[in-house]
Amino acid sequence: MAQLKFGVGQPHKRVEDASLLTGGGRYVADAAAASDAWVGLVVRSPYAHARFAFADLEIARALPGVRLILTADDLADYGDMPMAAAITIVGEDKLWVPGHPMLAGGTARHVGDPIAYIVADTLSAARDAAEALEIDWDALPAVADLGVAAEDGAPLVYAERPGNIAFTSEFGDAAASEAAFATARHVVRLRLVNNRIVTNYMETRGVLAEVEESGRIRLTLGSQGSHLLRNAIADKVLKWDREQLRVITPDVGGGFGTKMFPFCEYPLTALAARMLNHAVAWIGERNEHFQGDSQGRDNITDVALALDADGRFLGLEVDTLANMGAYLSYYGPFVPWGGASMLPGLYKIGAFHARVRGVYSNSAPVDAYRGAGRPEAAYVIERIVDAAARQIGIPPEELRRCNFISPDEMPYRTKTGRLYDSGEFNGHMTRALELADHAGFAARAAKSRAVGKLRGFGFASYIEACGGGGAEPAFLTLGVDGRVTVKIGSQSSGQGHQTAYAQLVANELQLPLADVRVLQGDTDDLANGSGTGGSRSIPIGGAAVAGAARRMAEALKELGADALETDPADLEFLDGALAVAGTDRRLSLAELANLPSATADHLNATDAFAASEATYPNGTHACEVEIDPDTGSVELVEYVVVDDFGMTLNPLLLAGQVHGGIAQGVGQALLERTVYDEDGQLITASFMDYAMPRAADLPDIRFETRNVPCRTNPLGVKGAGEAGAIGSCPAVMNAVVDALWRSHGIGHLDMPATPLAVFDAIRAVRRSA
Template identity: 55%
Template structure:
């Protein structure tokens, strides 16, 4: 038997995160820790009503208050708006109209939290006092909240000039081909599902500090982002300035989940305030700001249908998604359901697919990307639909999947929505997950639970996602005068462990420890360009470029060392900071090479890929339900994933565990609730529940990898995968427990809170 050798460093090594020590002992520097000398403080005055005409009554008086340096209103910022960067064509080939989201509202507000004024003062308390003194006169207007309410014929129009609350209508697949498949069906299976609205709730609320250099006329914005270059582009577009005038600095970031990718109003506001006051201006958000201003996620109503033949094979799939957009179209908001429905058919060989998406306006916080960005919604739909198909056909949850999986010999496989799956063995990870969870012994465990007065259920989700979308990420590696290595790259860590993962590949090429590599991200002056972090792209897209730059720099160093040592390049090795002639004591240090090179030694590479990667896997969740209280206990959770190549198993497990917990939290407890007046009732962590450690069990995770052919290193990406596979596994388990235990036949929606579960049990009795 071949012995598996774990590398000391490099790809596959289970190295602990080198960036953790300063964070654990409180030495991490976040945006809120930065306080330049003479810094002023900003506060945003936000709308207290979901829809109203507004006027400001005493702006001049507020400007005269002690300590107040500036009051910005919509009147001063006329014409400055927040851009929407995502605009796919509609079904009929037309462009959909874009509403204008002002940086500050001048005469009308459209959701609770909409920005009205920006007050800058010497202290935070002075700014808050002035904000409280500003008199906003509201003339209330009618409000519409909820997708179905917004689509009613007589609904209040968020944008009356458009004549409808339908923001856009996209389509993917072939409608006529799908209709023909349904006409031939032996059986049609359907589900109607709610994908509940999510508030990201990263640990670090947003904040920013804006500065203007009076000599150069250049701005500097310190802000937590998921990519400074993209942020710079959007901010400069809003302000109408050249990108060369703005440096974006991103220090440590306490979580992002997609929602720190976007530009928010405070960023251009602080820059304008710094320009007008001549002093640094700081804004630090609180948890309440996060709830009422930062982009929300999910919020879909979806109908899915299968057309089945007599053997339970899927002939066609039809999907209709109604996706809440909120009051405005956020930066990438329209793109989220579009990319999601491109994954409509999941892992299954479905010859006819048509998916329709309607974006819907309402008087709420806008929605945008949140961990998975459309792909969790797609996986949730098809995996609950396939579960119901297994039940109605009598094939059960395992056989219905196996019967319809795309077979390995069909790969590469292009779906009816244009996704090209390159590699995978889908039955393989399903079978492994069933083996680990003890699927065959479930009935005995269910009977044991019943004997203890509990309902037990087990649920599957076999998912696939698209990530690491086409493109590249430039990496630059520098050899310093003292022999140190510095990597510059335009991705942005916000908790993933980039410094460790990138350093592993550099260390592998140079024969050094990862601590000897410095990784620079988050500075648009030092890093030439970058695509940021999102869509699980950083490691799959960035790491091949890091490897390419490392190999190129090693070659340069060996060429110089060969002359110095009077040896052939092929006779040299790098190890522990020296270049050595193999088998001799002749060597030269990297510091000596750098000193003798004259010019700084650098290498740069940008490996590009033309197709996305497609991670896939199976989640199995087992639950117990207490019928007297509706409480759900997760008692077993197994994940088997195909990520192509594992770079660092410790980092990978952390990513997958975190994603799965995010999904479990959405499935069981997260619930964003607006009342009919558009007031957010769950606007704090007192009212919005997140899953805690006590709500979880140990999660078993392993990989069964098949390398990607679209990625230069075979990597498929993993940052969002846990979230994509989790919700359906949990809800399928809960549904089985309720059906087998209490005869519940109605489909239960997320979140499966105790009261909802209790009510479903009582209704079935």
């Protein structure tokens, strides 16, 4: 087959962008504005922990324009918000799951906890009603800080759960780990704080509920998977038949994991629309996002690494506290539990033991955020490896090199049961250091010192598990216009699925990308779909699309062989047509679709793919920072990354994913932190208080791939959507600590490395000198 200009591996620009950049995008708020929907408003708790009672609802209900006010008393016939994290607990301290009501009834457990839902003709009328609510509050002791919440005597989020522990799970072999540490020549220890951060997608969440003529409710909402939300809302919360609920996802302005989950506003708005027999829309405001949407990270980890005299890793011991917030969110417990399986990283480790404890606190729930446990794991192992290199006096690259799993040991089963199928870890680390000119760092550091700056070099080699899970079906149809329609249950929120899936189809049928249409996001189009999360859209969904395209190609060759009076083996797809090889005899795809002999079997194809094992993308991030010791400001001046994604479908899309992930990792490492005060009040409740990375905070990023095809899907591709956020945090912090270690002997600093944090660390050393 001739190489198609826009087939697999080609750097085609996103076909979605022309519409989006010229205002053609259609988001939830656009759909709401174009409807006659009344306005939904959520009344939220101003207290982190309090008992409350509505003294009088009738005054608010009687205000002009007010259509409905719901409280927990109105929801007795409905279910709680679901928690779907299936985790295996080893030990006696099993997962304790409290109810997570749509609306809190009698007790609010975090600032922003929903307590009432108002529907009115206008937003101003809804706000007036909220102001008119008479609520009696009785503040209770609160605790939002993870470390404090886990201490003896801390205020209890739930009286029924002493110690605020949601679950305790252990991994590995404690006895083997203890024995390994007993024989170690070196033991290195660190306490690491992985700071809580807010997802902060560009488009806040929203939902429009409309009543169809049949009485069915149609929800238009921004999501990462319409089917998942339909099933969760209908099955678990509203207890409706799925046929009573249609979910449509239009364009989505970012998701990063959070938009995969059901939130209370969705069933509340659906229920209100049914009760009123009228459309209702709720569009979240940014302060609601800070208060009420699930947040990310928030771990405290004590880690110890045991090494022999040659620097070999004998044992790894990890003890993690993970903040769950006030309620268990949809995947919340799975994040630290699943992430723990990646703690060994890319290394051969003789013995391993970890304990993970989920902790309740009076804060917003924590759930998956770009990487969902794997960034936390990579941060732990890559920070402790760098600390070990400093402590025992081995260059960090040499320490890694002598402990990497080698290619000839693949497939490799880790101590946590993960099965790595492919990878050349030393190869991408070596290339990243070459690309970053590690050998020339000393000269650059000297130039920085000459102008009063501190320069540091840091890198991190990561591996993650993604791109697994259940089957994702793909359906292809060739229309009479010669265009192919792809229906699939994944959901783009900015990744470029329209382009990527079109390239897979074009690769088989050799037609222009403009002739491939991708339909996602409507539960009426497909019976089921798994959505987008865990970097699975291309390894799973892409494999299904490619498989369906191959089936369609075979069927069309059978169809065309009769019309062209030749054998199917003599046919090839070329320039949007089916041609007899070596001749000018051909039929366009439109002509094929219109042949009298064309049947549904010729014009439709389907395939589904489910992976038996995850994919394991891996790579090395390397960077340099300059620090002004007089102000503590950190400037990221160089950044390179070499990744193994198995196969590159589209280099431009891939680079965009990596760059975006790096930006989020840099944001967490240097800028972002969610702060609650000792009373559980949210201090960082807006962009006035919460720092976000900007373009000026990033240098030019040099990105290369060093792909080793994976063996767990037919494309050989490894998931790429989260990788940038996984390697970046430890790389940046290793660079910051390297600069501080060289200049002041400072061997540890927690994220974010803000100017104040860096300045205070330097000042503490100067004062003690």
